[in-house]
Amino acid sequence: MPRRLIVAITGATGFVYGARALELLRPLDIETHLILSKSADLTRRYETAITREALHELADVVHPAGDIGASLSSGSFRTLGMLVAPCSVKTMSEIAAGTTTGLISRAADVVLKERRRLVLMLRETPLHLGHLRTMTALTEMGAILFPPVPAFYTRPASIEAMVDNSVARVLDLFDIEIDGMPRWGENLHPPGREQDREP
Template sequence: MEYMTKVNRKRLVIGMSGASGAPLGIELLKIVREHPEWETHLVISKGAEETIIQETAYEPREVMNLADKAYSIKDIGASIASGTFKTEGMIIVPCSMKTVAGIVCGYSDNLLLRAADVTIKERRNLVIVARECPLSTIHLRNMLSLSELGATIMPPMITYYNKPTSMEDLNRHIIGKILDRFGIQVNGFRRWGEISTG
């Protein structure tokens, strides 16, 4: 495979906030690493750091090392905080309701919120993997507002038509749907119509 230079690689911003679902963010980072034409820029909230420790065998620093570049949540002057830094868009996985509320209100007091704000104002692809259950009226209104602004709201719903046999199958199907928004193929992602239902 031809080596891709940093000049012609596509940039994808990935945020992880403090909701359950850290394994999804980690697995997504691993899968994007399999595509040398893509470059990942990661920002992890303090809440996400705690969730990573609670839900996985990883330390936050190990997760940061899965990205091409990782930033401090406090680094509001980082490259991904500017619209002139060209990216293909942003995925927040998992995305807490606090983060959803912050984005809706334009309350960009940290780098994750600022990067999302930039993604919206530049009309780039923003995928919100919202994680909460049950959803309150406040949550639903905030997500409706984000959808009206052009974001894709993609809660990590379990799918059964692909007949999953493991947690890995469940995670890979969700990640396949997320990355499909950016044209990134995921090995093992099984689409409807490609699956025998007999």
């Protein structure tokens, strides 16, 4: 069976997270299935120089967001799970409520019911009580909420380095390893401290 991962991009700010995930997955033995929402296509134009055609070329399969009958809408179509990067509050709320009005929320619903990994890179701040309750409900349903909070202990030299670290950490959750990712206690240690050794 091919190792397949669904990557959905919604209209929240942070389009680069989904695009970079596809770039990092491209050379790996992972079949990527992209779903791009209508709002995400607008955000793409606001935030990046990447064309729709170039984005589509990064994925193995591209599914229209309105194609509720796509392969991803069936639990018999096996995947490693689904990454929503970035994830808007609207999409998060639809998934939590089981409102499967489009392929993104339907595919996420399938991933949850089949007990596969669903990771949402939620982009919203500050959070009100309704957001927090929705996040709690999704966590109880088995989803993982992963706001893309940058790690500064890696001493990133650029925005790109911060994005790469967040995306690599997310892909770790699917047991997909990205070469070169700084890991605390492995290839990354506090200044002036040698690698931990057993006495």
